[in-house]
Amino acid sequence: MASAKERAQAFKDDGNKAFAAHDWALLARVTNSEKANIKSEAYGYAIADATKAIELDPNFVKAYYRRAVAYTAILKSRDALRDFKTVVRKAPNDKDAKLKLAECEKIVKRVEFFRAIEVGDEPSAAEGLDLDSMVVDEDYDGARLEKEMTTEFITDMLERFKNGKKLHKKYVYQIILAVKKIVYDEATMVEMEIPDDAQLTVCGDTHGQFFDLMELFRLNGFPTEKHYYLFNGDFVDRGSWSTEIALLLYAYKWLRPASFFINRGNHETDDMNRVYGFEGECKAKYNDRTFKLFSESFSALPLATLVGKKYLVLHGGLFSDDKITLDDIRKLNRHNQRQPGQAGLMMEMLWTDPQTEPGRGPSKRGVGMQFGPDVTKRFCENNGLDAIIRSHEVRMEGYEEEHDGKCITVFSAPKYCDSTENKGAYINIGPDYKLEFHKFDAVPHPNIKPMVRISPEYHQC
Known part of the structure; x- marks a missing residue:
């Protein structure tokens, strides 16, 4: 048996290794x-x-x-x-x-x-917005967008964003308003099947890391009619290119509404956007109306996606009540509650985390709660699921299978906030519904600081 001195040295060594690897979660557990x-x-x-x-x-x-x-x-x-x-x-x-x-x-x-x-009947930011009368100047050097999204426009958009250029505000408005209508009409829990000749890629948090998302697409392929994508929330805030990612995902959603899916995350909310940078970025790159339109569209996003009746994909995790079923999610009217609040089904779907201990425990975040492997097992058994797939947390290898493989976390922002030496990951699912995990590294990006309101002293971005 190790002596007290040896245990202390091992404790110290583990802490030093975690610090050197910028593995803050492990460091927190050790120290x-x-x-x-x-x-x-x-x-x-x-x-x-x-x-x-x-x-x-x-x-x-x-x-x-x-x-x-x-x-x-x-x-x-x-x-x-x-x-x-x-x-x-x-x-x-x-x-x-x-x-x-x-x-x-x-x-x-x-x-x-x-x-x-805040008032319940606050008019939409789209009120009084006459897109037909908005003129795009002749010297605008990008592709033109008419009444429908095109692959050509997205290709041009990508090049503009890579080179630090913006879209014309008319096109920004068009994209947000078109997608707001599409996602508003979707179910709170979208239910989809993977066709025999297609595959689905599930991505976790991207947090404004546009160049890393481009690396993911380079490795895995861009969305097509046969290559479905599902982005599981938290695509804005913290990184420096949140507007670029939001507009790109929305453009794909408009182009391929039946094969491109977006779940809401806890950062697609007003209070987080005001503190963690997205509101400031919208105002700096475009204007206040752009942020308000995005805010309205975020509140219209689905909260979960059921993939082939086998996997429930949602941003945070499971619930404080074992009686909650998929039918409860189906019945949830998200349009009656724009923001998730501090309690309730929507908040738990966006905020909860898994824990290793059985049962439920207080949240390490201070918001929501944590659920153990027994909770996950009961939920999957009661709802006929193979597993839940969630995001919401950094994983050093980009993903992690927990709770006997029934709780899977995927996180797609490598080298998160330029301060954590984690990999990014994504999951490919074919028509056989087998999960294939892929990891990728961060790529260089321009040295542009995010417009975050939280002090960088205690959060690196």
């Missing part, structure tokens, strides 16, 4: 530190650890600071404000803390402003 938990987006754990530290030492300023950071990340800005005020009071000469306090005060005021103006 259980607030900083590692924040890096791995385990904000709930970070808050719990910081709270324990504060209970042991009420003057431990770093614990207040890290708890404030974690609260900000999960949009609990009032709690964050309280802790930042404590940091400034206990460390009045800390200039960085004062800056963070000022940032947090702005966020709180902004959140309160949007809450104050």
